[in-house]
Structures are given as structure tokens and as C-alpha cells.
Amino acid sequence: MPLVKELAKEGEISMYIIMLGAPGTGKGTIGNEICKHYNLMHIATGDIFRAEIKNQTELGKKANEYISKGQLVPDDVTIAMCESYLDKSDNVLLDGFPRTIHQAEALKEYLANKGKSVTAVIDLNVPDEDIVVRTSSRIICSNKECGAVFNTVFMKPKVEGICDVCGSKLIKRPDDNPDTIRKRLETYHKQTEPLIEFYEKEGLLEKIDINIYSETTKEDTTRKSVEKIDARLSD
Ligand code: ADP
Ligand code: ZN
Numbered sequence: 001m002p003l004v005k006e007l008a009k010e011g012e013i014s015m016y017i018i019m020l021g022a023p024g025t026g027k028g029t030i031g032n033e034i035c036k037h038y039n040l041m042h043i044a045t046g047d048i049f050r051a052e053i054k055n056q057t058e059l060g061k062k063a064n065e066y067i068s069k070g071q072l073v074p075d076d077v078t079i080a081m082c083e084s085y086l087d088k089s090d091n092v093l094l095d096g097f098p099r100t101i102h103q104a105e106a107l108k109e110y111l112a113n114k115g116k117s118v119t120a121v122i123d124l125n126v127p128d129e130d131i132v133v134r135t136s137s138r139i140i141c142s143n144k145e146c147g148a149v150f151n152t153v154f155m156k157p158k159v160e161g162i163c164d165v166c167g168s169k170l171i172k173r174p175d176d177n178p179d180t181i182r183k184r185l186e187t188y189h190k191q192t193e194p195l196i197e198f199y200e201k202e203g204l205l206e207k208i209d210i211n212i213y214s215e216t217t218k219e220d221t222t223r224k225s226v227e228k229i230d231a232r233l234s235d
Contacts, residue, residue, distance in 0.1 A: 014090035021124030022188045024135035031095040033222040041089040045096035051144045070183030079106045099192045120232050121199040123207045130212045135181045143168035
């Protein structure tokens with residue numbers, strides 16, 4: 001009999017992993033690694049919104065009104081968008097969704113209707129002071145198909161300004177300036193942090209403390225996350 005975690009790796013059992021954590025805690029980077037490990041579809045709401053903004057779609061125009069101010073895009077818009085992606089697969093990692101209690105409840109109901117449930121919630125924990133430092137020095141790949149994240153201080157690309165993965169130009173996110181970062185942190189504490197208690201009550205929360213100054217942060221955090229997910233898969 002193949003181990004459950006091997007089946008999960010081959011995409012034979014359904015998996016729903018949620019990445020929780022303030023802006024700049026590495027949800028995208030670690031989420032990417034977890035996706036590769038289990039072969040999951042990466043649904044990153046921020047990336048989807050940025051692509052919509054770049055393509056100047058109606059959704060993009062609406063989302064940008066909020067994103068540029070460090071506020072959340074309204075729940076109805078976000079939930080409908082996420083569900084349209086969730087319809088495509090039952091092996092997914094959600095990065096940036098849910099971000100409000102209302103979104104978490106909508107997700108729970110959506111999954112229940114499919115006879116599914118959340119597998120684990122990975123909560124990445126970084127002190128606010130460290131977040132401002134790390135986010136101010138963050139640079140991302142301009143190729144929206146790639147979306148790799150680097151940092152001019154903590155995770156330098158091999159060639160300055162160029163993505164290691166696909167060779168495209170690295171750019172700064174317009175909302176990664178200190179003022180908007182502080183606003184996003186405020187939004188996080190007010191609207192998203194209550195999800196920690198929500199998922200703790202559901203028995204799904206896996207908390208991981210992160211030291212951004214360690215050179216092995218990415219590998220350590222990925223390994224810890226995978227260990228915690230594997231432990232839940234074999235339960
Ligand atoms: P970060 O976690 O670094 O702030 P993201 O790329 O996840 O960045 O999100 C960027 C912005 O997109 C958020 O500040 C917010 O305005 C919007 N956004 C992303 N996900 C959601 C969501 N689930 N609900 C509402 N707004 C969202
Ligand atoms: Zn790239």
C-alpha cells in the first residue's frame with residue numbers, strides 16, 4: 001500500500017493547504033515550494049489581482065482601487081474569483097485567501113458542498129519590524145507566469161535585477177513602499193489575524209516561527225511545513 005503522503009504527492013488524494021501570515025512573511029515563496037513538493041495548483045490571489053491590473057480588466061481596475069491603498073478587495077469579488085479557480089482542481093494551495101472571517105466561512109461552505117475540507121493551515125510568523133525591513137527590499141519577477149520573489153538584502157538573485165528562474169526583469173511591487181506596507185500590516189491585524197483563532201478552533205492551525213535573518217530560512221520553513229502537512233496526511 002502506498003503511503004498516504006506518497007499518494008498526496010502524486011495528486012491522488014485531494015489536498016487543500018492554506019498559507020496564512022502577514023504581508024512579506026514569505027507565503028508566496030514557501031507556498032511555491034510546498035506546491036512543487038505535493039504537485040499542487042498555486043492559487044495566489046495577490047498574483048491574480050496583479051495580472052488583472054496589468055491587463056486592465058474590469059476586475060483589475062476595481063481591485064486596484066483597494067490594493068493601492070493597502071486595503072482588502074471586497075469579499076464578494078474575491079470569493080467569486082477564488083471559487084472560479086477552485087473549480088479547476090482539488091489539489092490546491094491557497095496563498096492569500098482567505099483573508100477575512102467571511103472569506104473563511106465561504107471557503108468552508110464551498111468545500112463542504114464538494115464533500116471536501118481544508119487539510120492544514122500554515123501560519124508563518126514574523127515580527128512586524130522585520131516585515132517592514134523585508135518587504136521594503138523585496139523584488140518580484142515581472143513575468144506574471146513566473147512570479148518568483150527575491151530580496152535585495154535577504155535573497156539576492158544570482159544576477160542583479162534578473163530572475164534566476166526565467167531570466168525576466170525583477171521589479172518592485174508598487175504597494176511595497178513603507179507607507180503602504182504599514183497600512184497593509186494594519187489591515188492584516190484587523191481583518192486577517194482573527195483567522196488564526198478561527199482555524200485554531202477548527203484544529204487546522206500549524207504555526208511556524210520565522211527568523212528572516214537566517215540564511216536557511218527558505219529551506220527550514222519549507223521542511224517544517226512539509227513535516228507538519230505529512231503528519232496530518234498520515235493521521
Ligand atoms: P501580501 O501578502 O504581500 O500583502 P498579496 O500579493 O497576497 O500580498 O496581496 C496583495 C494585495 O491584494 C493585498 O494587499 C490586498 O489588497 C489584495 N488581496 C489579496 N488577496 C486578497 C483577499 N483574499 N481578499 C482581499 N484582498 C486581497
Ligand atoms: Zn521569473
